[in-house]
Amino acid sequence: MRAAKLSESLTVQVLDSTILNTGDNLNLTCLVSADDLAALGLEVTWLKNDTQILTHLSRDGVVAKTSDIFSINQVGEGDFRLELHSVELSDKGLYSCRVRAWIQQSWGKWYQAAEKTSAPVQVVIISKDPAFTVTLKSPVIAQYLGDPTELLCQVSNISHFWGKRLSVCWFYSAASFGGGQVGTDVIASLNENGAVIPSDKYRDRIDSGVILVTRIEPATFKLRLLHTTNADVGEYVCSVTTWTLTRHGIWKYTSEHQANVLKVSLASKGPGISVIARHKRQATFSGSTFEMTCMAKLKNLWEGVALSVLILVQYGVGAPSHKLASLSPDLVLKLEDWHESSRQDSLSLVKTGNTEFLFRIQNVQMMDRGFYSCEVAAWTKPDGHNWVEITKGESNKIQINFEHTRPSFDLSITSDTTSVYPWETVKIDCIISVSGASNTDNVAYEIRWYQSHLRGSDSFVLLASIDRWGVVRKSTRNDTSDCSLERLRTQTFVLTIHGTQDSDAGEYYCTATPWTRSTTAADWRKEPEIISERVFLNVKFALWDSMKLPLLYGACTSLTVGLFSLILGLLCSLCCCRNTTHTPHTRIKLINPQID
Numbered sequence: 001m002r003a004a005k006l007s008e009s010l011t012v013q014v015l016d017s018t019i020l021n022t023g024d025n026l027n028l029t030c031l032v033s034a035d036d037l038a039a040l041g042l043e044v045t046w047l048k049n050d051t052q053i054l055t056h057l058s059r060d061g062v063v064a065k066t067s068d069i070f071s072i073n074q075v076g077e078g079d080f081r082l083e084l085h086s087v088e089l090s091d092k093g094l095y096s097c098r099v100r101a102w103i104q105q106s107w108g109k110w111y112q113a114a115e116k117t118s119a120p121v122q123v124v125i126i127s128k129d130p131a132f133t134v135t136l137k138s139p140v141i142a143q144y145l146g147d148p149t150e151l152l153c154q155v156s157n158i159s160h161f162w163g164k165r166l167s168v169c170w171f172y173s174a175a176s177f178g179g180g181q182v183g184t185d186v187i188a189s190l191n192e193n194g195a196v197i198p199s200d201k202y203r204d205r206i207d208s209g210v211i212l213v214t215r216i217e218p219a220t221f222k223l224r225l226l227h228t229t230n231a232d233v234g235e236y237v238c239s240v241t242t243w244t245l246t247r248h249g250i251w252k253y254t255s256e257h258q259a260n261v262l263k264v265s266l267a268s269k270g271p272g273i274s275v276i277a278r279h280k281r282q283a284t285f286s287g288s289t290f291e292m293t294c295m296a297k298l299k300n301l302w303e304g305v306a307l308s309v310l311i312l313v314q315y316g317v318g319a320p321s322h323k324l325a326s327l328s329p330d331l332v333l334k335l336e337d338w339h340e341s342s343r344q345d346s347l348s349l350v351k352t353g354n355t356e357f358l359f360r361i362q363n364v365q366m367m368d369r370g371f372y373s374c375e376v377a378a379w380t381k382p383d384g385h386n387w388v389e390i391t392k393g394e395s396n397k398i399q400i401n402f403e404h405t406r407p408s409f410d411l412s413i414t415s416d417t418t419s420v421y422p423w424e425t426v427k428i429d430c431i432i433s434v435s436g437a438s439n440t441d442n443v444a445y446e447i448r449w450y451q452s453h454l455r456g457s458d459s460f461v462l463l464a465s466i467d468r469w470g471v472v473r474k475s476t477r478n479d480t481s482d483c484s485l486e487r488l489r490t491q492t493f494v495l496t497i498h499g500t501q502d503s504d505a506g507e508y509y510c511t512a513t514p515w516t517r518s519t520t521a522a523d524w525r526k527e528p529e530i531i532s533e534r535v536f537l538n539v540k541f542a543l544w545d546s547m548k549l550p551l552l553y554g555a556c557t558s559l560t561v562g563l564f565s566l567i568l569g570l571l572c573s574l575c576c577c578r579n580t581t582h583t584p585h586t587r588i589k590l591i592n593p594q595i596d
Contacts, residue, residue, distance in 0.1 A: 006035065006103070009034045010101055010114045010116050011033045011034070012031070012032055012116045012117065013031050013097075013119065014031075014095065014097050015029045016121065018121070019123075020124070021127075022087060022088055022126070023086050024086075024087055025086065026082070027081060028046075028081070030044060030046070030079075030118065032044075032099050034078075034114075037078055040101045040103065040113075041059030041060075041104065043057065043100040043102065044057045044099055045097070045098045045100075046070070046097055046098075047096045047098055048093050048094070048095055050094065054082065055071070055072045055082065057072050059110070069085065082095070082097075088246060089125050089127055089252070089253060089254050090253060092123055092124055093123060094120035094122055096118050096119070096121070097117070098118075099118075100115045127254055127255045132157045132257060133155075133156050134153060134155055134239075134240045134259040135153075135156065135259055136152070136154075136236065136238050136260060136262045137154070138150060138151050138152070138262060138264065139152060141264070142225070142264070142266060144300045145228065145230065145266065145271045146305075146380070148224065149224070149225040149228045149232070149264055150224045151170075151223040151236055151238070151262065152216075152220060152222055153170075153222075153238035154221075155219035155220070155240055155257075156219070164242050165192040165243040165251060166218075166219060167189065167190055167240070167243065168215075168221040168238055169186065169188075169190075169238070170223050170236065170237075171185070171186060171187065171238070172184070172185050172187050173235040173236075173237075173261075174231075174233075185199065186199040186201075187199060187223070189213075190213055192241075192243040192251045198213075204386070208385075209226070210225070211223070212224040228264070229380060229388055230266070230390065232264065232382075233264060233265055235261045235262065235263050236261070236262050236264060237260075237262070238258070239256060239257070239258045239259070240256070240258075240259075241255070241257075242254045242256075271300040271301045271378065273297070273376055273377070273378060273392060274296070274297045275294060275295070275375070275393045275394060275395035276294075276295045276297075277292055277372070277374055277396050277397070280292060280293050280358070283361070283368075283402060284402050286365055287363050287364070287442070288363075288402075289360065289361070289363070290361045290364050290368070291358065291359070291360045292358075292360075292374070293356060293357070294309055294356065294357040294358075294376060295355060295356050296376040304380075305379065306330075306378070306379045307355065307376055307378060307379070308376070309326065309357045309374050309375070309377075310323060310376075311324040311349060311359050311372065311374055312324070312372070312373050312375060313371065313372050314370055314397070315370040316370065317371075319370075322337045323336035323337050324372075325359070327349050327350075329379040331351060333349055345362075346361060346362040346363050347361055359372070359374065361400075364400060369401055371397040371399050372398045373396065373398070374394070375392060375394045375395070376393055377389055377391070377392035377393075407443070407516060408434070408435050409434050409512065409527065410432070410434075411431070411433075411510065411511075411512050411530045411532040413430050413508070413535050414535070415428045415429070415508075418536060418538060419537075419538040420500050420537070420540070421500075421539070422501055422539060423499050425496065425499070426496070426504075427496050428494070428496075428497075428508055428537075429488075429494050430447060430449070430512070430532060431491060431493075432491040432492075432514075434514070442517045443515070443516050444468035444514070445512050445513065445514055446465070446467050446468050447465060447466045447485070447493045447510060447511070447512055448462060449463040449464050449465070450462055450463065450510070451506055451508050453503070453506040454506065455506070455536055460507075462475050463475055463483055468513075468515050468524075472484075472485050479501050481497060481498060481500050481501045481504055482498045482499065483495060483496065483497050483498070497537075500537075505539040507537075508534065508535050508536075509533065509535070510532045511531050511532070512529070512530050514526075514527040515527065
């Protein structure tokens with residue numbers, strides 16, 4: 001027999017569809033017909049839903065079972081029967097029979113000549129479970145954002161429930177603006193063993209305890225939303241499933257009942273934020289500092305919400321708004337459309353209170369003129385990880401407006417003393433004041449110090465100088481005193497004279513040459529030189545200091561000469577007295593005249 005002819009004559013079919021109740025026996029017959037059927041070796045396989053192999057009968061009559069609950073028998077020529085005892089709901093589906101025909105060649109070898117699969121028949125299983133009802137109600141309804149919401153799924157009218165278990169699955173549908181539905185999401189399920197199985201979308205909120213799925217009674221289940229947000233407004237459904245212990249000792253699905261839809265909504269008076277912007281420091285000229293405060297007032301919001309702020313600017317009336325900077329709920333600063341890389345440090349945005357923020361621009365320029373406002377938003381973490389926006393509000397506008405003016409400079413000179421003694425130290429300050437420009441990175445100075453020994457003279461000599469890069473140069477001095485020049489602050493320079501002498505007396509003054517740099521260009525521009533007033537330094541004449549050394553030298557010399565003369569005279573007198581002979585005088589006694 002040729003394979004092509006066999007393929008045309010081979011037919012396979014399964015008897016009509018079968019409708020059974022749970023617990024009944026399933027019997028399906030596979031009828032095979034072909035030319036010269038007795039000479040063929042038939043291999044029969046029963047399939048479920050086109051992919052699942054239930055049992056297999058080889059051409060030699062060997063049965064290969066994938067499960068002990070199915071059996072296959074050949075009851076006649078081309079008649080094969082599938083049997084299943086005590087069917088369950090899980091046994092429903094499409095059953096088909098696949099037949100492979102084998103032909104034996106003259107030398108005894110078999111080869112597959114044809115293969116056909118019958119059209120599937122549907123096996124319907126009807127549950128004998130008693131009917132019961134499922135109701136969904138909400139004993140706790142949120143009125144405002146952040147309030148809790150509780151949903152109860154109750155099973156009633158249960159009869160003959162022994163030997164079965166219940167499981168529940170919670171569903172959520174977000175209502176669209178048109179009244180339709182956007183989609184249905186699974187929140188979580190409580191299986192027949194009492195384990196909570198969260199969906200991927202709600203896993204974080206369930207793990208953090210923001211959403212609770214519990215069984216409070218054998219036939220009552222509860223879904224609790226700890227903080228209700230706008231994302232939770234919509235429709236909720238619970239589906240209860242019954243489970244029966246099967247012949248293999250495992251729990252099998254038997255029936256499912258779904259409750260009516262329950263809508264969850266918030267009060268019409270929802271949350272809100274009103275924002276007020278105020279001037280704290282006005283920018284009146286180029287280079288000054290602009291400060292704006294943003295105060296938010298919360299309405300119908302619970303404690304613990306986080307606030308973010310976004311600074312907006314309009315560079316003209318009716319112009320589109322641009323984002324300058326933002327502060328996230330985690331207090332992370334982000335520069336939005338601020339592309340001035342050279343002025344990154346000029347802009348700051350900080351939180352100064354629970355509902356207050358401060359925005360600052362240092363060294364404002366002409367390009368910064370415009371209308372500034374702040375947008376404050378309230379955020380919460382319903383899943384414990386991701387921020388969800390609740391509501392937001394925008395403030396009034398604050399204007400930066402000033403005319404462009406060139407910077408002006410002034411120079412003053414002060415001294416810690418105007419009269420000193422020799423060898424003392426003198427400090428003379430040269431202080432620069434500026435208006436109309438920044439006093440930080442956009443202005444540099446060249447400083448020079450001059451001295452005149454005579455009061456009122458125009459003959460001055462250069463003592464020291466410092467250029468705009470900070471390099472110090474000093475003129476050559478023949479005196480024993482020395483001078484140094486240093487920069488104490490941005491606009492304060494100090495000349496220090498160490499060990500003053502008479503030659504340091506006289507008038508002093510300083511000059512400053514400002515260099516300004518535009519924020520839009522990198523070139524420096526030299527401004528006109530400014531000259532300070534003059535300060536006079538007097539070095540006093542110290543009489544005692546000038547005479548104490550000569551007096552000390554003279555006293556020491558006189559004392560030394562006197563001591564030397566005294567010692568020399570004493571030695572000479574001792575030597576002369578030692579060489580002279582002593583002659584005793586003759587005693588002459590006087591005679592009393594009366595004796596005469």
